[in-house]
Amino acid sequence: MRDVGKEDVSMAFGVVYQDAEALRTAITGRVSGYASSTKAELAGLLAAIMASPRDTPTTIRIDNLAVVSQFKTLVQGRQDCTERQRLRSPYSAWWAAVYNAYSHQGKKVNVEWVKGHASSQGNIAADNAATLGHNSGLWELKDSEHNDIKCHARLKDETVEDDLRRVLKRQSAVRINAQWSEQNRTKENISNWKAIDWRATLHIIHNGNSPRGLFTSPADCKKRAHRIKKLHGMLPTLSYMKQWRPDLYPTDTCRTCQEEQEDTRHLWNCFNTMEKQLEGWTDAIAATNRDGKRAHAKAHKQWLKAAKEARELGRPAPNQKEPTFTPQKEDIIWTVLKARIKGLTGICRDGNNGEDWFDRLGEEEPEKQWKWKTQDFYQGLTPKSFTEEWKTIFKTTATIARYMVGRFVNAIEEFGRTEIWNKRCKVTIEWERENGITSMSKRVRGRNCIGNHRPSRSVSIGSTFRQRPVMGVKDIRPEADDRIVRSYLGQLNLDAMERLDSIKFLMIEDRG
Numbered sequence: 001m002r003d004v005g006k007e008d009v010s011m012a013f014g015v016v017y018q019d020a021e022a023l024r025t026a027i028t029g030r031v032s033g034y035a036s037s038t039k040a041e042l043a044g045l046l047a048a049i050m051a052s053p054r055d056t057p058t059t060i061r062i063d064n065l066a067v068v069s070q071f072k073t074l075v076q077g078r079q080d081c082t083e084r085q086r087l088r089s090p091y092s093a094w095w096a097a098v099y100n101a102y103s104h105q106g107k108k109v110n111v112e113w114v115k116g117h118a119s120s121q122g123n124i125a126a127d128n129a130a131t132l133g134h135n136s137g138l139w140e141l142k143d144s145e146h147n148d149i150k151c152h153a154r155l156k157d158e159t160v161e162d163d164l165r166r167v168l169k170r171q172s173a174v175r176i177n178a179q180w181s182e183q184n185r186t187k188e189n190i191s192n193w194k195a196i197d198w199r200a201t202l203h204i205i206h207n208g209n210s211p212r213g214l215f216t217s218p219a220d221c222k223k224r225a226h227r228i229k230k231l232h233g234m235l236p237t238l239s240y241m242k243q244w245r246p247d248l249y250p251t252d253t254c255r256t257c258q259e260e261q262e263d264t265r266h267l268w269n270c271f272n273t274m275e276k277q278l279e280g281w282t283d284a285i286a287a288t289n290r291d292g293k294r295a296h297a298k299a300h301k302q303w304l305k306a307a308k309e310a311r312e313l314g315r316p317a318p319n320q321k322e323p324t325f326t327p328q329k330e331d332i333i334w335t336v337l338k339a340r341i342k343g344l345t346g347i348c349r350d351g352n353n354g355e356d357w358f359d360r361l362g363e364e365e366p367e368k369q370w371k372w373k374t375q376d377f378y379q380g381l382t383p384k385s386f387t388e389e390w391k392t393i394f395k396t397t398a399t400i401a402r403y404m405v406g407r408f409v410n411a412i413e414e415f416g417r418t419e420i421w422n423k424r425c426k427v428t429i430e431w432e433r434e435n436g437i438t439s440m441s442k443r444v445r446g447r448n449c450i451g452n453h454r455p456s457r458s459v460s461i462g463s464t465f466r467q468r469p470v471m472g473v474k475d476i477r478p479e480a481d482d483r484i485v486r487s488y489l490g491q492l493n494l495d496a497m498e499r500l501d502s503i504k505f506l507m508i509e510d511r512g
Contacts (some may be wrong), residue, residue, distance in 0.1 A: 010030045010032045011030060011031050011032075011036070011037060011039055011040035011043075012028070012029070012030040012040060012130045012131070012132075012133030012134045012136070013028070013029060013030070013031070013040040013043050013044035013047065013130050013133055014027070014028045014044065014126050014128070014129020014130035014131075014132065014133050015027040015028070015047050015048045015051060015126070015129065016122065016125045016126050017051075018122070023121060023122060023125040025125075025129045025132075026047075026048070026051050027044075027047040027048075027051055028129050028130070028132050028133035029043065029047065029133055029136050029137060029138075029139045030134060030136060030138055030139065031043045031138065031139050032489070033158065033159060033161055033489065036162075037064075038064060038066055038067060038090070038091075039091060039094070040130070041062055041063075041064040041067045042067055042091055042094050042095075042098070043094070044062070044130075045060065045062060045067060045071065045098060045111065046094065046097055046098050046101055047139075048060045049098065049102055049105055049109055050101050050105075052105050052108075052109060054104070054105055054106050055105075055106035055108060056106075056108055057108045057110070058105075058109050058110070059109075059110050059111075059112060060109060060110070060111050060112070061111075061112050061113075061114045061122060062111060062112075062113060063115065063116030063123055064116075065113050067111075068112065068113040070095065071098070071111045072111075073085075074086065074089055074095045074098075074099070075095065075098055075099050075102050076102075076107075078099050086149065087149070087151060087164070088163055088164065088165065089163075090162050090163055091161050091162075092161075093141055093149055093152060093159070093161070094161070096149045097141060153167075155167065155171070155481070155484070155485055155488070156481055156482070156485045158485055158488065162488075167484075167488070170484060170498075171480075171481065171484050173498055173499065173500060174480045174481075174483055174484045174494065174498045175476070175477055175480040175481075177495070177497045177498045178476045178477070178479060178480035179476055181193060182476055185232045185233055185234070188233060189231065189232055189233035189264070189379070190231065190232075190381065192371060192372070192376075193497075194495065195371065195383060196381050196382060196383065196384065197383065197384045197387065197402070197405075197496075198496040198500075200382040200402065200406040201380055201381055201382045201409075203406065204227070204380040204382070204406070204409060204410050204413055205224060205227045205228065205380055206224055207220060207223055223417075226417065226421075227379075227380055227413070227417075230378070230379050230380070230417075231379050231380065231381075233264045235264060235267065235421070237252075237262045237263055237264060237266075238251070238252040238253070238255070238261075238262040238428065239252040239261055239262055239263040239264075240263075245442065248437050248441060248442065249437070254266060254270060255424070255428050255431050256272045256424060256427060257270050257271060257272040264375075267420070267421070267424070268343075268374055268375045268378050268416065268420070269343065269346075273420055274347055276419055276420070277374075277420070278347050278348065280412065280415035280416070281344070281347060281412065283415070284408055284411040284412050284415065285330055285333050285334060285337070285408075286330060287407070287408070287411060288333060288407075288408055289327040289328070291403065291404050291407045291408070292325050292396065292400060292404050293325065293327070295325075295399075295400040295403045296323055296324070296325035296396065296400055299323040299400055300323050303318065303322055303323055306318045306320075323396065323400065324395055325394055325395070325396045326394055326395040326396070327394070328393060328394060332393070334348070336389070340371065340372060340385075340386075340389075341372050341373065341374055341376075341377070342372065342373045342374070343373050343374040343375070344374055347374065371383070377409055377412040377413065377416075378412060378413060378416035378420070380409060380410070380413040381409070382405060382406055382409045383405070386401075387401045387402045388401075390404055390405055483498070
C-alpha cells in the first residue's frame with residue numbers, strides 16, 4: 001500500500017504466472033477506497049481467477065492468510081453461507097465478484113497460502129509487479145453486477161467495504177467525541193484536549209479497570225464518578241452549592257482560608273494548602289526514578305528474553321535497541337516541571353521558574369512555554385509532550401518514559417483526591433452541620449426560594465457545568481462524518497478518543 005502523493009490513497013497488486021521456468025507478469029492494477037492491504041490481495045485474487053483458463057485446474061498462491069481462509073468460506077462454501085454471513089463479511093461485494101468469476105471459470109481454482117517475504121521467487125516477482133501496479137489503472141467494482149448482494153451501504157458517497165456494524169460503531173464514537181469536544185464545560189476545563197495522552201488519562205480515570213472489564217465495585221464507581229466530575233469542573237464546591245441551593249448556603253467563601261470564593265480554580269490554588277501540596281509534589285517527583293528503574297528492569301528482562309529466543313531459533317536479533325535508563329537528580333526534575341507547569345512555582349515559593357533549564361536548552365522564556373496548569377494534573381490529565389521530553393531527560397525509551405509520566409500524574413491525582421478534596425469535604429461537612437444543613441435537607445424539593453419550585457440544575461449552575469455544545473449538532477455531525485470517511489480512506493489517523501467505542505461514559509445527559 002502506498003500514498004501516491006495525492007488526496008487518494010491506493011493499494012496496488014500484481015499477478016504473475018509460471019511459464020516453464022520463467023515467471024511472467026499477467027496483470028497489474030490498483031484499487032482505492034477502504035485503506036487496507038487485504039483489499040489489494042483480494043483484487044489480485046479476482047484478477048488471477050479471471051485470467052485462469054476455463055475448466056482447467058488452477059492453483060493460485062497468496063501470502064495473505066485471511067484471503068485464503070475467507071475464500072474457502074465465502075466462495076467455495078458460499079451455498080452454505082447465510083445472508084448475514086455474506087453481508088457482514090468485509091469486502092462483501094468483492095467476494096461476490098470473486099464467486100461469480102470462480103463460477104464462470106468452472107470452479108476448478110484452488111487457493112493456497114505461502115509465507116510472505118521468505119525469499120520465494122514467485123512472491124518476489126509478484127511484489128515487483130505490484131510495485132509497477134501503482135502506475136496502472138484504477139480498478140472499480142460495479143455493485144449492480146452481483147445478484148446475491150441486495151444491500152450496498154454507502155457513507156458520504158463512499159462504499160462501505162468493511163463490516164458495517166464496525167463502521168457504524170466507529171461513526172458513533174467520532175460523532176460523540178465531536179459533540180463532547182464542543183461542549184462548554186470541555187472547552188473551559190480541558191482546553192488543550194488534543195495534546196493529552198488519553199489512553200493513559202483514561203487508565204487513571206478508571207483506576208486501571210476499564211468499562212469493558214468484568215469486575216467492578218462500589219469503591220471503583222465512586223472514584224470513577226469523582227474523577228469524571230473533576231475532569232469537567234463539576235465538583236460540588238461551595239460556589240456550585242450556593243448557586244444550586246441559595247436557601248441552604250448563604251455564603252460560598254472557602255472554609256479553609258476563610259477569604260476567597262471556593263470554586264474549581266480556587267480548590268487547587270488555596271494558599272492554605274500550599275505546604276501540603278508541596279509535600280505531594282515532592283513525593284511524586286521522588287518516585288519518578290524508582291518508577292523508571294522498575295520499568296527499565298522489566299523492559300530489559302523482556303529484551304534479553306527475546307534476544308535469547310531469537311538465538312535459539314536461529315533468527316535475527318530483535319530490531320529494538322537495548323533499553324536504557326539514566327536516573328536524574330530531583331532538582332533537575334523540579335526545574336523542568338516548573339518550566340512547563342503554571343502554578344508550580346507558587347507551590348515551591350523559591351522564585352525559580354525554570355529559566356536556567358531554558359537557558360541550557362536555548363528555548364524561549366517560560367511564560368511562552370507554559371501549556372499546563374497544576375489543576376490539569378490534579379484532574380489526571382496526562383500530557384503527550386511529557387513522554388518525549390522525559391525520554392530525552394532520562395535517556396530512555398518512549399515506553400518507559402510514558403510509563404513514568406503516567407505514574408507521576410496518577411500520584412498527583414491521587415494526592416489531590418485524598419489530601420485536598422477529601423479533607424476539604426470534611427471541613428465543609430462540619431460547617432454544614434453547624435448550620436443545620438443535612439443530607440436530607442439537600443434533597444427536599446421546592447425550597448430554593450424560586451417560586452416554590454426547583455428548576456433544572458443547568459438553569460442555575462452556569463455555563464461551566466453545562467453540557468450544551470458551542471456548535472449545533474447539525475454543524476458538528478457533518479465534520480465528524482468527514483473525518484470518519486477520510487480515516488476510512490487512509491487519509492488521516494483518528495485521535496485516541498475517536499477510536500474508543502466506550503466514549504459514552506464521558507457523556508452526561510443534559511436535563512436542562
